[in-house]
Amino acid sequence: MAKQKFIDAVRGKRTEDAPWVPYAGVHCAFLINEPADKFLQDPELLAKGLVETAKKYKADAIPLVFDLSIEANSVGCDLKWWPDNVPSVTTHPCSNKTPEEAGLTLPTKDTGRWPVLFEAARIAKPQLDELDCAIIGGICGPLTLGSHLAGVRIFTDVYKNREFAHAVLEYAGKIGAVAAQFYAEMGCEVIAIIDPVASQIKSETFKEFVTPYVKPATDVINGADLTSSFFICGDATKVMVDVCELDTHGFAIDEQLNLNFIRDLAMKYGKGFGGNLKLTLALSLGLLSPREDAIVSLAAGGHIGFTFAPG
Amino acid sequence: MAEKIKIDVLTLDSVQCAACGYMMESIAALPDDVQEMIEYKEWSIKTKEGVGKFMEMKGKVLPSICIEGDLVFESIIPQYEELIDAMGERAPSSVKERLASLRDVGFNFDKLQENLKKAGAGLNTKIA
Numbered sequence: 242m243a244k245q246k247f248i249d250a251v252r253g254k255r256t257e258d259a260p261w262v263p264y265a266g267v268h269c270a271f272l273i274n275e276p277a278d279k280f281l282q283d284p285e286l287l288a289k290g291l292v293e294t295a296k297k298y299k300a301d302a303i304p305l306v307f308d309l310s311i312e313a314n315s316v317g318c319d320l321k322w323w324p325d326n327v328p329s330v331t332t333h334p335c336s337n338k339t340p341e342e343a344g345l346t347l348p349t350k351d352t353g354r355w356p357v358l359f360e361a362a363r364i365a366k367p368q369l370d371e372l373d374c375a376i377i378g379g380i381c382g383p384l385t386l387g388s389h390l391a392g393v394r395i396f397t398d399v400y401k402n403r404e405f406a407h408a409v410l411e412y413a414g415k416i417g418a419v420a421a422q423f424y425a426e427m428g429c430e431v432i433a434i435i436d437p438v439a440s441q442i443k444s445e446t447f448k449e450f451v452t453p454y455v456k457p458a459t460d461v462i463n464g465a466d467l468t469s470s471f472f473i474c475g476d477a478t479k480v481m482v483d484v485c486e487l488d489t490h491g492f493a494i495d496e497q498l499n500l501n502f503i504r505d506l507a508m509k510y511g512k513g514f515g516g517n518l519k520l521t522l523a524l525s526l527g528l529l530s531p532r533e534d535a536i537v538s539l540a541a542g543g544h545i546g547f548t549f550a551p552g
Numbered sequence: 553m554a555e556k557i558k559i560d561v562l563t564l565d566s567v568q569c570a571a572c573g574y575m576m577e578s579i580a581a582l583p584d585d586v587q588e589m590i591e592y593k594e595w596s597i598k599t600k601e602g603v604g605k606f607m608e609m610k611g612k613v614l615p616s617i618c619i620e621g622d623l624v625f626e627s628i629i630p631q632y633e634e635l636i637d638a639m640g641e642r643a644p645s646s647v648k649e650r651l652a653s654l655r656d657v658g659f660n661f662d663k664l665q666e667n668l669k670k671a672g673a674g675l676n677t678k679i680a
Contacts, residue, residue, distance in 0.1 A: 309570055321665075326567045329674065336661045385570050393577040394659045397631040437570045441615075441629040475571050476613040476627040497613055497627075521564060521597055521614075528603075 251491040251513040253546035266307030278322035284360035302375035313389035315353025333392035340412035362427035378424025382436020383454035386413035414454030421461035440477035485510035495552035500541040517552030555644040559592035575615040580667035581659040
C-alpha cells in the first residue's frame, strides 16, 4: 500500500504504477457482518470496517465514509436509514424558504454525525498509517447538498428563481468549507468534493451554480496544503471541461464515461483522474468480466495522474 | 380516470445514487392533481427486471426518465415545466388540457415519501 503514490496521482504526477482505491462505503459494513445503518452510526464499527477493508483489498487509500447525507443531516435534514445502503434524505428544510429564512446555521463538530466521524478517524488513522493507506474525506458537493436542502425544485430554480438558488447553493458552499476543515482536522490527506448530481445539468448552469460554490472548500483544502479532488457520477460529458477548470488537483468519474476521453482531458489540464472499473456492469451484475474490465481501465489510465478505482 | 400517462424511471438505485434519487423525486414531487394522471415506477438496473426494462427502452445512460415509452430526460434532471410539457405532448387527449392548466403549480413535497414508496423507490435495489 502506498499513500504517497495516491497523493501524487491525484496531483497529476507520474507514478510507478496506478494506485488503487476501493470506494468501499457501506461495503465495509458487509465485510464485517454489520448492517449499514448500525455501522454508519457507531465510530468503533466504522473504524473496524474501514481498516479491515483497506487490508482485504490492499488499498492505497480509502474514503472515511461514502455518505452524502452527513452535511445535510448536520443542519437539519431528516434521514431514512437502510440496513444495506446509505441513508436517504427525506426532508428538505429549504423547500419553500431560503436557508436564512429557515434559520439554518453552519454545522459544528457536535452536530449530526460529525462526532461519530471524528471518533472513527481517531481510531482508524494510526492503523491506516501503519498500512501506508491514505484517508479520503468526502464532502457533499454544493449542488447535491442544495438538492438535499431544497429538494428537486433546485433544478427548476437555477433557471426560474436564480436568486433563491444562489442563496441555497452559497449556503451549501459554506457548509462545504466547514466540512473540509473538519476532514483536514481528522487527518485526511485527500479531500474530495463529491457532487453526483452536477452531471445532470448543463455546462452554463454548472459554471454559474457549481463552480463558485466549490471554491470555499477548495480554498480550505489547498490552503492547508492538502490534496483536493472532485468526484462526479453519471454521464458528465457535457460538464467535464468545467470539472477540469475547478481549483482541484484532480477529479474522478464513473463507468458511464470513456476513460480514454477522460485521460486525454486530464492530461490537457494537468489534473489527476480516477476511475473507472465498472461498478454496475462488471462488479455488480457480472455482465462484463471484472478482470478484463480492470485490464482495460489500467491500460487506458496509464501511469500519469491515474488512480484505479471503481466508478 | 381510465387513461394514465406511463412513466418509467431507469436508475442505478435511487437510494445509493443521488442523481437517480432526484430523478425519482422529480416525479414523486409532482402535485396531487398531476399524480392522479400518472403511473410510474423505478427500475433499478441492479435487478434482472431493471436490466430488461433498460434494454426494452433502449436506455443509454442512467438515470433516465421515459414517458409513454419515449426516452425523454437522459442524465438531465428536468425542470417542473419541462416535465409537464413532456407529459402533455404524450398524454391522451382527454387529459392534455387539464395537464396544461397545472403548468404553473410547481413541485409539492408533502406526500414525497408516500409517492416514492408507491413507485417502489429503494425497495427493489438488491442484486437479483
